[in-house]
Amino acid sequence: MATVTFRFYANLEGFLPSQRRGRAFACACPPRATTRHMIEALGVPHTEVALLLVNGQSVGLDQRLEGEDRVAVYPKFERLDISPISRLHQFPAGIPRFVADAHLGGLARLLRMAGFDTLFDNACADPALAAMARREARILLTRDRDLLKHRAVTHGCYVHTLKPVAQLRELYDRLDLRPSAHPFSLCLNCNAALYEVAREQVLERLPPRVREQQQRFMTCGQCQRLYWEGSHWKRMRVLLASLEDSG
Numbered sequence: 001m002a003t004v005t006f007r008f009y010a011n012l013e014g015f016l017p018s019q020r021r022g023r024a025f026a027c028a029c030p031p032r033a034t035t036r037h038m039i040e041a042l043g044v045p046h047t048e049v050a051l052l053l054v055n056g057q058s059v060g061l062d063q064r065l066e067g068e069d070r071v072a073v074y075p076k077f078e079r080l081d082i083s084p085i086s087r088l089h090q091f092p093a094g095i096p097r098f099v100a101d102a103h104l105g106g107l108a109r110l111l112r113m114a115g116f117d118t119l120f121d122n123a124c125a126d127p128a129l130a131a132m133a134r135r136e137a138r139i140l141l142t143r144d145r146d147l148l149k150h151r152a153v154t155h156g157c158y159v160h161t162l163k164p165v166a167q168l169r170e171l172y173d174r175l176d177l178r179p180s181a182h183p184f185s186l187c188l189n190c191n192a193a194l195y196e197v198a199r200e201q202v203l204e205r206l207p208p209r210v211r212e213q214q215q216r217f218m219t220c221g222q223c224q225r226l227y228w229e230g231s232h233w234k235r236m237r238v239l240l241a242s243l244e245d246s247g
């Protein structure tokens with residue numbers, strides 16, 4: 001077996017056991033092992049890697065490793081665009097769309113609130129999620145690193161944080177979502193587009209207080225749920241404004 005030296009940087013170290021963090025370490029590689037194979041065998045999903053250097057050269061995930069190779073593995077840099085030098089796949093062009101796994105229902109609703117098309121069905125099995133992400137060029141969101149190692153997954157995001165608001169902030173930073181946000185354009189329940197309806201058309205469906213206080217209404221084309229700028233909507237606006245500021 002060949003011996004290859006690895007060094008993982010920044011938040012990729014969180015996927016490693018503590019004795020392998022913050023330093024280079026040697027590792028035995030089977031013959032013809034690729035960079036992807038070894039990186040995932042060491043615990044890091046390939047979707048989290050933005051730049052891969054072997055002996056100082058930028059390479060892809062299918063590079064075969066040889067004895068004495070030195071491999072440096074980097075996540076996305078928050079304030080540095082490495083796309084011109086990286087040989088790895090980038091996220092799909094355009095406004096990102098997502099599919100969230102069964103444990104990220106709260107995050108899925110917040111993404112919809114910010115206007116990002118996000119599929120979520122907690123009855124959906126992992127292989128189906130991976131296939132859907134690939135078929136529709138969606139970014140798969142999960143806290144299950146094994147799911148990201150699935151063959152079918154090309155674009156995925158391991159979510160490090162636990163609470164939905166922190167998770168939304170994490171994605172805003174990693175994927176630079178701020179310029180693409182279009183708040184209150186999607187139904188939080190079913191991800192369908194919202195459109196404005198005249199007050200008179202929905203009057204009989206409104207609770208009395210809402211009827212007195214609200215003038216503007218939106219409805220979902222699919223589930224017909226009504227939305228108005230009540231206290232929940234205002235709290236959401238504050239949250240989204242805080243994400244704008246932190247960028």
Ligand SMILES: [Zn+2]
Pocket residue numbers: 187188189190191192220221222223224225
């Ligand atoms: Zn709906």
